[in-house]
Amino acid sequence: MKSKGILHERNLHKGRYDLALLCKSHPPLAAHLTKNPRDELTIDFANPLSVLELNRALLKHYYGVSNWDIPPGYLCPPIPGRSDYVHYTADLLLQSANRKNFKGLNIRALDVGTGANLIYPIVGSQMYHWQFVASEVDPVSIENAAEIIAGNRNLQSSVSIRRQSDPKRIFDGVIQKEDYFQLTMCNPPFFKSQAEASSARMRKTRNLSRTKPGANTAVKPSANFGGSASELFCDGGELAFIKQMIRESAGYGSQVGWFTSLISNGANVSPLVKIVRAAGTLDHKVISMTQGNKSSRILAWTFKEPARLKELILL
Numbered sequence: 189m190k191s192k193g194i195l196h197e198r199n200l201h202k203g204r205y206d207l208a209l210l211c212k213s214h215p216p217l218a219a220h221l222t223k224n225p226r227d228e229l230t231i232d233f234a235n236p237l238s239v240l241e242l243n244r245a246l247l248k249h250y251y252g253v254s255n256w257d258i259p260p261g262y263l264c265p266p267i268p269g270r271s272d273y274v275h276y277t278a279d280l281l282l283q284s285a286n287r288k289n290f291k292g293l294n295i296r297a298l299d300v301g302t303g304a305n306l307i308y309p310i311v312g313s314q315m316y317h318w319q320f321v322a323s324e325v326d327p328v329s330i331e332n333a334a335e336i337i338a339g340n341r342n343l344q345s346s347v348s349i350r351r352q353s354d355p356k357r358i359f360d361g362v363i364q365k366e367d368y369f370q371l372t373m374c375n376p377p378f379f380k381s382q383a384e385a386s387s388a389r390m391r392k393t394r395n396l397s398r399t400k401p402g403a404n405t406a407v408k409p410s411a412n413f414g415g416s417a418s419e420l421f422c423d424g425g426e427l428a429f430i431k432q433m434i435r436e437s438a439g440y441g442s443q444v445g446w447f448t449s450l451i452s453n454g455a456n457v458s459p460l461v462k463i464v465r466a467a468g469t470l471d472h473k474v475i476s477m478t479q480g481n482k483s484s485r486i487l488a489w490t491f492k493e494p495a496r497l498k499e500l501i502l503l
Contacts (some may be wrong), residue, residue, distance in 0.1 A: 194478055195273035198315075200250045201268035205242070207231070214245035239264055247414060255339030259328055262304040267311075270375075271481040272310045275477050276486055277448055284446070284494070285501040290316050296367075298323065298444075300374035300433070301360055305331040308373050311345040321369070323362045325352040331423070335475040358429075359436045363443060370445040370501050372437075376429040381482055427456045430487070431463055438467050441491025445500055448488040457485060464489045 195202045207229040211218040220231045220238040231238040240258070246252040246267050258264055281295065282288065295318040300307045302322035309320035324330045330351055337343045350362050363369070430449050437447045451457055457474060464472045464487065472489040490497055 194480060195268055196272045196279075196477075198275045198278075199268060199271050201246070201271060205246075206227075210242070210245040210249055213249035214241065218244045222295070236264065243267055247310065251310055252342050253310055253314070253336070253340050256305075256336055257332070258304045259332055262329065262332070265303075265305050265307045265478075265483055267307065269423060269477075269482070269484075270307045271311050271315075272477050272479060273373065273375070273450060273486060274308060274315065276477060277373060277446070278312075278316055278448045280448070280473070280475070280486075280488055280503055281370060284497050287502075290318075292431075293320065293501070295371065295501075296321070296369050297371040297373060298363070298369045300350075300362075300372060300449075301325070302329070302333055302349070303375075304329040306333045306336050306343075308375075309347040310336075310343065312373075313343060318346070318371075320347045321350055321362075321367075322323070323350045323352050325355045335461075356432075357436070357457050358433045359440050365439050368443050368500070368503070370503075372444055372447045374430075374433065374449040376426050376433070376449055423453060426451065426453055427459065430456070430460055434460070434463050434467050434489070437489070438491070441468075442492075445490050445492065446496055447488050451485045451487050455486070457487070460487055 207217070207221060211221070214254075220235070220241050224230045231242055233239060242265060244256055247256050278290070282290070285293070287293070295316065296310075296314055297318050297320050299312075299320055299322045302309060302324050304326075306322060309322050312318045313314050313320055314415070322333060324333065330349055333349055337347050339347070352358075352362055353360055354474060358374075359372075430451065433447070433449060437444070451460065451474075461472065461474065469489045469491055470493060472487070475486040475488065477484050477486065492500065
């Protein structure tokens, strides 16, 4: 099936999933296949086990990751949408470096709050050969991410994990004096409290149960992606988290090319852009992404002049 144009042009998951092909790569997925009223293969996206096996199949087939799991109750990410963030930040780096590809470049990226699933380092390292440091505060997530790395030889030389010991800090305690990163990435906690997160999950579950069979595009949402406390909420929610990130980033402007973060709530864009401008940045961008009916944005900012930024990306 041809691309519907809703995902980045380099996204490997445009159009419908080729479930028959995915089952060849990951046979356990076959037990979760069913057919919709149009006699097309699909899975039950309301079933967390089906979604988990789909993710395993996608990671194995497209990224060579054969050993991947998440603890019960942790985020099972929608891989097509998560991949888009990686591809759009790749464009950002290439534009800044005036390059068409990453051949010969040594890109180091920091994934802030990688979670138990390690999805950004997986996609970025396998698609673009970037080196990743993945930071995380949650011990269970750290242990699981470490097991994913240990279980996949293609990740062992490209991804490492750093523990954030202070849950109120983002870059402090993670970025070391000798570090330089061309890019930082983050999918921040969205909700302000556990109650808010639980309420939203219940609404999504009800909506998903009413979804007609057969609408299984590559960006099909799932209410069963779960989520631990650190993955889903923090005091002040997304806005407060990114504010803190911007404040801390000013102290690491000489060690990072582009700082970036996802913004899921469109109402947060304007106040965050004002904070970025006030922080002494030399450039910023808001990059829009659309996956199905969902829109999100990447906020990117830098403390470097264009010539210096290009020079450091080309290191």
